[in-house]
Amino acid sequence: MLDGISKTFTDIFRRISGKTSISEKNIQDTVDEIKIALLEADVNLRVVRRFVNRTIEEAKGENVLRAVSPGQQFIKLVYDKMVQFLGDEKQELNLKGPDTQSVILLLGLQGSGKTTTAAKLAVKLKRQERRCIMIAADLVRPAAVHQLQVLGEQAGIEVYTEKNESNPVKVVKNGLKYGKKLQFDTVIIDTTGRLHIDEEMMNQLADIKKVANPVETLLVADAMTGQHAADIAKNFNDKVELTGVILSKFDSDTRGGAALSLKTVTGTPIKLIGVGEKLEDLDDFYPDRIASRILGMGDVVSLVEKAQETFDVGEVEQLQKKMASASFTLEDYLDQFRRVKKMGSLESLMKMIPGMQGQFDQDAIDEKEMKYEEAIILSMTPVERKNHRIIGPSRRKRIAKGSGTSVFNVNKLLKKFEKTRLIMKKVAKNKKYQEKMLSQFGGTA
Ligand SMILES: Nc1nc2c(ncn2[C@@H]2O[C@H](COP(=O)(O)OP(=O)(O)O)[C@@H](O)[C@H]2O)c(=O)[nH]1
Numbered sequence: 001m002l003d004g005i006s007k008t009f010t011d012i013f014r015r016i017s018g019k020t021s022i023s024e025k026n027i028q029d030t031v032d033e034i035k036i037a038l039l040e041a042d043v044n045l046r047v048v049r050r051f052v053n054r055t056i057e058e059a060k061g062e063n064v065l066r067a068v069s070p071g072q073q074f075i076k077l078v079y080d081k082m083v084q085f086l087g088d089e090k091q092e093l094n095l096k097g098p099d100t101q102s103v104i105l106l107l108g109l110q111g112s113g114k115t116t117t118a119a120k121l122a123v124k125l126k127r128q129e130r131r132c133i134m135i136a137a138d139l140v141r142p143a144a145v146h147q148l149q150v151l152g153e154q155a156g157i158e159v160y161t162e163k164n165e166s167n168p169v170k171v172v173k174n175g176l177k178y179g180k181k182l183q184f185d186t187v188i189i190d191t192t193g194r195l196h197i198d199e200e201m202m203n204q205l206a207d208i209k210k211v212a213n214p215v216e217t218l219l220v221a222d223a224m225t226g227q228h229a230a231d232i233a234k235n236f237n238d239k240v241e242l243t244g245v246i247l248s249k250f251d252s253d254t255r256g257g258a259a260l261s262l263k264t265v266t267g268t269p270i271k272l273i274g275v276g277e278k279l280e281d282l283d284d285f286y287p288d289r290i291a292s293r294i295l296g297m298g299d300v301v302s303l304v305e306k307a308q309e310t311f312d313v314g315e316v317e318q319l320q321k322k323m324a325s326a327s328f329t330l331e332d333y334l335d336q337f338r339r340v341k342k343m344g345s346l347e348s349l350m351k352m353i354p355g356m357q358g359q360f361d362q363d364a365i366d367e368k369e370m371k372y373e374e375a376i377i378l379s380m381t382p383v384e385r386k387n388h389r390i391i392g393p394s395r396r397k398r399i400a401k402g403s404g405t406s407v408f409n410v411n412k413l414l415k416k417f418e419k420t421r422l423i424m425k426k427v428a429k430n431k432k433y434q435e436k437m438l439s440q441f442g443g444t445a
Pocket residue numbers: 108109110111112113114115116117193220248249250251252273274275276277281
């Protein structure tokens with residue numbers, strides 16, 4: 001799901017987040033890349049332009065350029081914009097209480113997923129203690145009624161059908177009456193779709209809508225058709241006012257163009273997404289989660305916030321100096337531990353950095369070992385922490401005992417620390433590495 005676009009964004013963000021200072025030109029270049037990525041994702045051109053213009057405007061207006069970690073601030077800005085374009089808040093279905101009947105009308109082109117979605121929706125609402133019935137009002141294709149019946153059987157949901165009636169408006173009218181009599185609080189209507197928008201279909205849907213008086217008129221749109229889904233939604237919305245969209249086949253969409261275009265083009269929110277062919281494959285649509293997914297990041301926003309809380313520029317610079325001169329002590333090592341802890345586990349931290357997923361081997365971030373190491377350092381005297389070279393065999397034995405570990409663990413830590421210092425010294429002299437590390441922790445080189 002969304003793999004294609006997410007990979008592109010991860011690459012773009014990797015480049016910008018590695019920068020420790022950003023110029024207007026950097027922003028312009030990155031925005032140009034974002035523009036291409038969105039167009040490739042089949043986002044509507046007008047939406048792309050609006051997205052790009054707003055991002056540039058705010059990037060220059062807000063303090064991105066002078067921020068502690070400009071790369072990450074910029075990424076957060078793009079993320080915020082994307083959430084906005086996806087619709088901001090999660091939208092609930094507007095159903096009435098169980099004492100009044102709520103009618104949900106599903107419409108859409110042929111093959112978009114209406115019939116499947118009707119059953120999925122019924123299953124979802126049944127789980128919320130609603131009593132659902134479905135009305136089979138697709139009378140054009142003979143197999144359509146049967147398809148809904150089969151799904152209804154699988155889902156344990158009653159389906160209202162009429163054998164000899166060819167007018168869907170009448171079937172809906174009768175079905176609603178039947179539903180009321182048997183006290184179903186929720187009625188889901190499956191309708192006919194054509195291959196293309198056509199006048200006759202629209203008129204019929206308008207007639208059904210008049211009779212059904214639905215609380216929700218939901219378009220089922222195929223996510224794989226990209227921005228075309230938004231055009232279709234606009235057409236439907238103009239003729240039969242929609243209250244929302246269900247984006248089906250989202251599981252097969254690698255680009256995200258439909259989701260990103262819909263709200264801006266139609267003004268209608270996406271309320272649910274179809275994520276598979278099974279009856280339980282219907283999810284709520286959370287703009288923030290989808291934005292994270294599109295941008296290929298675990299949670300960049302909280303990373304930016306946390307990094308700002310725990311590190312400040314001066315501290316990072318000092319740390320850098322220490323690394324370069326190899327005066328980095330066990331005390332500093334412990335200090336880093338605690339910061340990382342404050343930010344959450346090291347592993348979850350790594351996951352939050354764009355492009356870092358899957359780049360660390362598990363061994364490098366063994367949290368149990370981190371706990372051992374912390375205990376060992378805490379059992380050292382201040383003098384030992386400042387100068388690890390004085391820690392001979394008898395001191396090692398004492399420290400092992402005090403920390404509840406073994407001499408083997410103490411030796412291991414000291415060896416690792418010695419190695420870390422060496423690497424740090426090398427890294428500290430390497431400009432490129434330095435920038436990468438500092439930018440991750442919100443510093444400036
Ligand atoms: N992968 C996937 N397939 C879906 C989804 N929704 C519907 N489909 C498939 O799309 C095809 C058409 O669905 P159908 O409900 O008959 O569409 P209708 O003509 O609009 O009623 C069927 O093969 C469904 O299994 C979805 O969310 N994900």
